Amino acid sequence: MADRSGRLKGILKDSIIPPGDSKQTAREIAIHHATLLQQRKDLEAQILDSVILLSEYPLVREAPYSSANPAPSDVSDFKANVRLFQPSDYDDLIEERNVNELCGYTLCSKPRRQTGGGGEWKLTSSGEIVKRKELEKWCSQTCARRALFVKVQLNETAAWERAGIPDIQIDLLDEDKSTETEADRTARKLGELKLDDQRQAARDSAALAMERGFNGITSSLDKVKITLKEKDVAAPSEMASQVGNANTEDHLLVDGHKAKIPEEDMKDSE
Amino acid sequence: MIDDLPNDAKSKEVVRLWRAWRTVHEMVADREYELAEDEVNISLDRFRDEYCHPDGTLTQKNSRAKLQFSARPSDSMLRKNTPPATPSNPDPVPDCGPIWVEFLTDKQFGVGQIRQFAKYTISNNYKTGIMVTHVPLSPAARKSLASVENLAKIECFLEDDLLVNITHHELVPRHVLLSREEKIALLKRYRLKETQLPRILQKDPVARYLGLKRGQVVKIIRVSETAGRYASYRLCV
Numbered sequence: 001m002a003d004r005s006g007r008l009k010g011i012l013k014d015s016i017i018p019p020g021d022s023k024q025t026a027r028e029i030a031i032h033h034a035t036l037l038q039q040r041k042d043l044e045a046q047i048l049d050s051v052i053l054l055s056e057y058p059l060v061r062e063a064p065y066s067s068a069n070p071a072p073s074d075v076s077d078f079k080a081n082v083r084l085f086q087p088s089d090y091d092d093l094i095e096e097r098n099v100n101e102l103c104g105y106t107l108c109s110k111p112r113r114q115t116g117g118g119g120e121w122k123l124t125s126s127g128e129i130v131k132r133k134e135l136e137k138w139c140s141q142t143c144a145r146r147a148l149f150v151k152v153q154l155n156e157t158a159a160w161e162r163a164g165i166p167d168i169q170i171d172l173l174d175e176d177k178s179t180e181t182e183a184d185r186t187a188r189k190l191g192e193l194k195l196d197d198q199r200q201a202a203r204d205s206a207a208l209a210m211e212r213g214f215n216g217i218t219s220s221l222d223k224v225k226i227t228l229k230e231k232d233v234a235a236p237s238e239m240a241s242q243v244g245n246a247n248t249e250d251h252l253l254v255d256g257h258k259a260k261i262p263e264e265d266m267k268d269s270e
Numbered sequence: 271m272i273d274d275l276p277n278d279a280k281s282k283e284v285v286r287l288w289r290a291w292r293t294v295h296e297m298v299a300d301r302e303y304e305l306a307e308d309e310v311n312i313s314l315d316r317f318r319d320e321y322c323h324p325d326g327t328l329t330q331k332n333s334r335a336k337l338q339f340s341a342r343p344s345d346s347m348l349r350k351n352t353p354p355a356t357p358s359n360p361d362p363v364p365d366c367g368p369i370w371v372e373f374l375t376d377k378q379f380g381v382g383q384i385r386q387f388a389k390y391t392i393s394n395n396y397k398t399g400i401m402v403t404h405v406p407l408s409p410a411a412r413k414s415l416a417s418v419e420n421l422a423k424i425e426c427f428l429e430d431d432l433l434v435n436i437t438h439h440e441l442v443p444r445h446v447l448l449s450r451e452e453k454i455a456l457l458k459r460y461r462l463k464e465t466q467l468p469r470i471l472q473k474d475p476v477a478r479y480l481g482l483k484r485g486q487v488v489k490i491i492r493v494s495e496t497a498g499r500y501a502s503y504r505l506c507v
Contacts, residue, residue, distance in 0.1 A: 045417070051410045052381050092409040099380030099408050 040160045047089055047159060050081040055096040057106050067108035067143055070172075078106050079170045082150065084159040090151050094137060103139035105147040107172075110139040149173035162211065287373075288317045290402060290432040291337065294371055297479055298400075300437070302347035303369055309339075337373035340396065350449040367397030373429075379407040381414050388418045398481065399424045402432060425481060436475055443492040445476050448503075453487045456503060470504040482506040 057078065060071035070078075082090070094104035103112050113136050115122055122132045138144040153170055155162060252258050295310045321336055343351075343366050351366040353359075370391050376383055384407065391399035399422055407426055415424050436442055448456065457464060470477050470488060482488065486506045494500040 044413075048410060048413050048417075052414070055381070055410070092413075095408045096380050096410045099378045099411075100382070 036160075040158075043084065043159045043163055047084055050085070051089060051093045051096055054078065054081055054093055054106050055100055055102070058109050061109040067103070067105055067110070067139075067146065070107035074107055075172065079172075082106070082154070082170055084163060085154050086156060086159065087151055087154045090154055094147065098137055103143050104137040105139075105143040106150075107146075108139055108143045110143075112136055113139055146173045284318060284322055285314065286429065286433060287321075287337070288312075288314050289434070290373075290429045291317065291321075293432040293435045294400065294402060294427075296435050297432075298341050298369060298371065300479070301369075301481055302344050302350070303341035304344045305341055338371060340368055340370045342368050350447065353450055354454070365397075367395070369398040369400065370394065370396040371400045371402070373402045375404065377405065379403060379405060379411050381408070381411050384411045384414055384424070388415075388422065388424055391422045391424065392418065397422055400427065401425070402427050402429055404429055423481070423483075425478070427478075431475075437479060442476065443490050445480060446489045446491065447480060447482070448487045448489055456487065464505055467503055467505040469507045472506055477506055 058065070058070060058074040060074055065071045065074075085093070093106065097104055097106070098112055101111050102108070103110050115132055115135060118132065120132055121129050122135050123129055124135070138147065150170060150172065249258065292310070292312060295305060295312070299305045299310050343364070347366060348364045352364040353362045355362055372387070374383070374387070387399060387401055401424070403426060406428065412426075415426075418424060437445070453464075456462075464485070464487075467487065470482070472478075472482060472484060477488075480488070484506055488504050488506065490502050490504060492500045492502070
């Protein structure tokens with residue numbers, strides 16, 4: 001059939017994409033999306049590794065350190081690893097720690113509470129009825145509070161959308177800042193101080209751009225060339241002037257028709 | 271079949287185990303691994319004799335440790351899973367291998383237990399590992415299965431899900447896995463791309479039973495009042 005009619009012609013308009021270019025662009029777009037997916041997978045794997053790593057914490061379990069006063073190295077590791085978690089990842093971490101028979105709070109080295117046998121529900125000392133599973137997640141009520149304090153700071157947004165944002169900081173409950181020395185405090189204050197407003201502003205805008213998805217790869221491909229073309233408008237100038245003239249005789253028009261009174265009649269009437 | 275059994279708790283436990291044991295064997299046989307007929311159709315009495323203590327009890331530690339077996343793929347299965355020979359790859363190797371099945375009794379499943387199982391499976395050159403557990407895996411453990419996927423395929427089944435063989439139910443039509451040649455012939459016959467086929471999820475109970483991999487096609491044969499039999503095809507995604 002194709003032989004007979006030569007190249008069949010569609011009734012639709014020609015597509016805007018030039019034919020020679022389309023294969024190349026399609027390939028580029030495919031690669032672009034593939035890299036995005038790969039990035040996401042890498043991040044997910046990284047989060048899983050963090051979960052597995054943190055399920056064995058704390059590393060330092062000696063006497064001076066406890067869940068209320070954890071070792072600084074553990075704290076910094078915990079904060080660095082938990083940064084990208086979604087709340088659901090954090091729940092996974094708690095469950096994984098419980099499988100390892102540890103308290104759900106990452107910086108607590110005590111084993112989790114065992115309430116023994118019994119039903120699904122448990123009566124606490126304060127008179128509340130709670131699920132036994134909930135109760136057995138932690139070693140104590142304070143640890144539960146500490147863990148949940150971290151959880152509420154986590155963001156529902158997918159990890160790959162905020163991986164590059166430096167502003168995410170996780171704080172711990174009752175992080176004690178009174179015991180640090182004067183030098184420490186000034187050092188911390190100094191760090192917090194905005195030394196260079198301009199640099200801070202640039203960083204803010206970069207973070208904002210990242211949040212909105214303008215990262216390196218996207219910007220190169222997702223942009224569409226836009227040329228604004230002014231449409232020539234022929235002003236209806238003559239018409240307007242005509243109308244202007246007609247305006248003076250508006251009162252003579254009947255249904256848009258102006259009755260012409262013959263010259264002779266005019267004279268006769270005079 | 272179940273009515274004439276004594277009702278005390280211990281024998282109930284044995285019966286549960288026996289039923290799961292049978293279903294797993296049927297599953298492995300349906301995937302066309304080599305299993306003897308009497309291995310699959312083990313009677314309850316023989317199961318008691320082999321895997322329980324003389325007094326009929328079942329101490330968790332000892333007996334369940336014995337509840338494990340392996341099987342080799344049959345010739346027809348090997349043929350089915352061999353990719354067609356191409357000029358660049360004139361002598362293709364089948365992408366299936368021996369299977370390892372184990373019943374595990376741990377009360378909880380974390381990444382540690384999974385890794386241990388995966389390590390055992392991989393180091394003994396099994397291509398597929400099936401673990402039958404009492405409790406569901408922890409979410410992190412389930413995610414960690416994906417990381418060993420290209421070394422060995424680890425599948426997890428709950429003992430509760432294996433008490434009956436779902437494929438024997440009258441509402442479940444027969445699912446037949448197509449070989450690669452059959453798949454190519456099918457796509458050619460109907461002039462389809464594989465994405466144009468109807469789909470079946472990998473987590474579909476029957477797909478899990480047959481251990482389908484992404485890209486495989488099953489032929490589903492239903493009975494039809496008007497046509498007698500009606501075949502449809504689904505691509506596993």
